[in-house]
Amino acid sequence: MADRLQKHSGAVLRKALETGAIDRAGSEEDIRLADILYLCLYPQADVDFTREHRKVIRPGCLVTDTCGIKSWLCPRMTALAKESGFVFVGGHPMAGKEKNGFDQSDGTLFRGASYILVPCGAPHRDVERLEAVALKLGFSGTVETTPEEHDRIIAFTSQLPHVLACAYVQSPQCPKHRGFSAGSYRDVSRVATINETMWTELFLENRSALVKELDTLTGHITEIRDAIASGNAEALSSLLRKGRLIKEALGE
Amino acid sequence: MADRLQKHSGAVLRKALETGAIDRAGSEEDIRLADILYLCLYPQADVDFTREHRKVIRPGCLVTDTCGIKSWLCPRMTALAKESGFVFVGGHPMAGKEKNGFDQSDGTLFRGASYILVPCGAPHRDVERLEAVALKLGFSGTVETTPEEHDRIIAFTSQLPHVLACAYVQSPQCPKHRGFSAGSYRDVSRVATINETMWTELFLENRSALVKELDTLTGHITEIRDAIASGNAEALSSLLRKGRLIKEALGE
Numbered sequence A, B: 001m002a003d004r005l006q007k008h009s010g011a012v013l014r015k016a017l018e019t020g021a022i023d024r025a026g027s028e029e030d031i032r033l034a035d036i037l038y039l040c041l042y043p044q045a046d047v048d049f050t051r052e053h054r055k056v057i058r059p060g061c062l063v064t065d066t067c068g069i070k071s072w073l074c075p076r077m078t079a080l081a082k083e084s085g086f087v088f089v090g091g092h093p094m095a096g097k098e099k100n101g102f103d104q105s106d107g108t109l110f111r112g113a114s115y116i117l118v119p120c121g122a123p124h125r126d127v128e129r130l131e132a133v134a135l136k137l138g139f140s141g142t143v144e145t146t147p148e149e150h151d152r153i154i155a156f157t158s159q160l161p162h163v164l165a166c167a168y169v170q171s172p173q174c175p176k177h178r179g180f181s182a183g184s185y186r187d188v189s190r191v192a193t194i195n196e197t198m199w200t201e202l203f204l205e206n207r208s209a210l211v212k213e214l215d216t217l218t219g220h221i222t223e224i225r226d227a228i229a230s231g232n233a234e235a236l237s238s239l240l241r242k243g244r245l246i247k248e249a250l251g252e
Helices: A002-018 A028-033 A043-053 A073-084 A124-136 A147-168 A183-192 A196-204 A207-229 A233-249 B002-018 B028-033 B043-053 B073-084 B124-136 B147-168 B183-192 B196-204 B207-229 B233-249
Strands: A036-039 A062-065 A087-093 A114-118 A141-144 B036-039 B062-065 B087-093 B114-118 B141-144
Touching (some): A036 A043, A043 A062, A062 A073, A062 A124, A073 A087, A087 A147, A114 A124, A114 A147, A147 A183, A147 A196, A147 A207, A147 B147, A196 A207, A233 B183, B036 B043, B043 B073, B043 B196, B073 B147, B087 B124, B114 B147, B147 B183, B147 B207, B207 B233
Parallel strands (some): A036 A062, A062 A087, A114 A141
Antiparallel strands (some): A087 A114, B087 B114
């Protein structure tokens, strides 16, 4: 993906300029003048870009990222911030799509979504500045958290469904689904059109939290599977009810 | 659920009459006059109802069901049909919701959906009659299949996502998801508001196909899990790409 982006960045920049999505392609001079710098790369590339340009980021500049893991990223960015005199606050817009690239951009994507902020010890006024930008972009609100809590919950809410989708569509029944499927198939398989370069990095940089969630999930699937295999209606019904009550308690 | 329906059927009937959804509450006389009889009960209740009323179903009447399993149901219904002189064709509208009850009815639910027909040896003209009704109801088309193929594919497209949703929301992270979630969480957890009475019956009546799908799924999840746990980027990326290519080959 990174390669593909690089290769097509000329064409993408032209489209972004033509549609008015950006004012101009940025330069080192723009970084030098920036009050806030949004890094919208993959985690390792965020660190590499910052390290490479740290001499032109002015002291006091507020640097933030938009990537999906934080325990791996934040200590690295905070160390660079300390070394170079800028401020770092982690950020994660909870809005995405199963397709990527400039042609998939959508002016309504952020509407009603949540923006996660990970202060990492930054001054509160800087966190508030990012909150203000998020609200202006259409997000409905922000939540503040630690890198560790972020990664534990994101392993469940976002990473797990992506693993699931890729595992799910590998069933020999999948190619026969047309005419035999509706919302349930569509929902579970949706994000199987995964960007494997990005998600491989994200999964490996959140390895312990994600493996824990995967083991929890397969444990719960196996409980239900065993109740079905042994024909235990009472146990099965009770496990399904457990799921329903959790979902209903959330008002969903 | 069956109990709840019974208890509230008076109120439901009144609402259905008031909104014009039905012309009148049916009687034995209506069954006697029927050209087509749609059974919209759970599988065991479909069989019980038919057995109880088989003497008033006139010879040649076309009886069909709408339930989600067929290998268990079809031989029982076909035996009753033979015994009583009516015709049975299995049916399964591929349109549903994560909520149930009359208040959840939706005039657009069938639009664009597929209607599965399981002829079970019935004359072709009877299958065509049900197809014509399905198209009038707004379905976009029908597919014909055997009870066994129906159950194998439905185990994957419909039953598996319901097991998954109930297993997924049991993670200790689930109650903390607000502010940390978006479409992926919503999609995988949606059908956790399960009707456990109905699905317990459906799962147990499709036990072998469903257990096979569950084992296939946990096998594929475990492959991805092991690649993550061992930090094997190449294996992980290749497993995710496999999922993407399957999904893309389906044009989705």
